[in-house]
Amino acid sequence: QSVLTQSPSASGTPGQRITISCSGSSSNIGSNYVFWYQQLPGTAPKLLIYRNNQRPSGVPDRFSGSKSGTSASLAISGLRSEDEADYYCAAWDDSLSGVVFGGGTKLTVL
Amino acid sequence: EVQLVQSGAEVKKPGESLKISCKGSGYIFTSYWIGWVRQMPGKGLEWMGIIYPGDSDTRYSPSFQGQVTISADKSISSAHLQWSGLKTSDTAMYFCATVSGPGDSADYWGQGTLVTVSA
Numbered sequence: 001q002s003v004l005t006q007s008p009s010a011s012g013t014p015g016q017r018i019t020i021s022c023s024g025s026s027s028n029i030g031s032n033y034v035f036w037y038q039q040l041p042g043t044a045p046k047l048l049i050y051r052n053n054q055r056p057s058g059v060p061d062r063f064s065g066s067k068s069g070t071s072a073s074l075a076i077s078g079l080r081s082e083d084e085a086d087y088y089c090a091a092w093d094d095s096l097s098g099v100v101f102g103g104g105t106k107l108t109v110l
Numbered sequence: 111e112v113q114l115v116q117s118g119a120e121v122k123k124p125g126e127s128l129k130i131s132c133k134g135s136g137y138i139f140t141s142y143w144i145g146w147v148r149q150m151p152g153k154g155l156e157w158m159g160i161i162y163p164g165d166s167d168t169r170y171s172p173s174f175q176g177q178v179t180i181s182a183d184k185s186i187s188s189a190h191l192q193w194s195g196l197k198t199s200d201t202a203m204y205f206c207a208t209v210s211g212p213g214d215s216a217d218y219w220g221q222g223t224l225v226t227v228s229a
């Protein structure tokens with residue numbers, strides 16, 4: 001059971017906008033930054049969003065992050081087939097003194 | 111360019127010991143924390159612990175405290191994850207990643223080391 005809660009799956013058609021949500025608590029999302037990772041099959045996770053809504057260089061602006069209270073969301077607009085991957089949210093947890101992850105959301109592009 | 115290069119895949123028997131490594135380059139190794147993440151087959155990401163190579167300050171996730179040892183050797187810009195008695199349940203992919211500090215999460219990731227434990 002992951003500390004952060006994500007829906008196990010999401011889907012969309014090419015060109016569509018989808019959102020993936022992540023729910024936590026006051027000790028993690030409520031008091032620390034949220035990060036989002038994309039993991040393509042057989043590869044290492046890749047940082048997609050850091051510090052709630054910042055994109056590393058090279059990440060398309062189709063990806064955006066937001067946070068409100070103890071929840072966060074990742075939005076992907078102009079969905080493409082290459083976006084099909086697992087997406088994880090993460091945040092530092094003050095109670096555990098470590099990073100906690102969501103269980104991951106498998107995105108299918110129909 | 112920041113790079114983390116991990117040691118190669120390992121196949122071990124239950125009860126054996128193992129030490130895997132993660133070598134950093136392209137940045138000041140002693141200025142950033144290194145975290146370790148486990149991914150069991152077909153499962154999600156699990157945080158194991160974090161070390162600051164500058165002074166070897168180490169913090170373990172409660173789930174992994176006492177199960178593994180995290181260390182760093184700043185003379186060779188490497189962090190290590192070791193087991194003294196492997197179990198079949200340790201079969202997983204292990205990733206290292208840089209972390210700016212407590213309060214942040216991982217940014218740059220290594221390619222992963224697959225550890226297989228089987229009799």
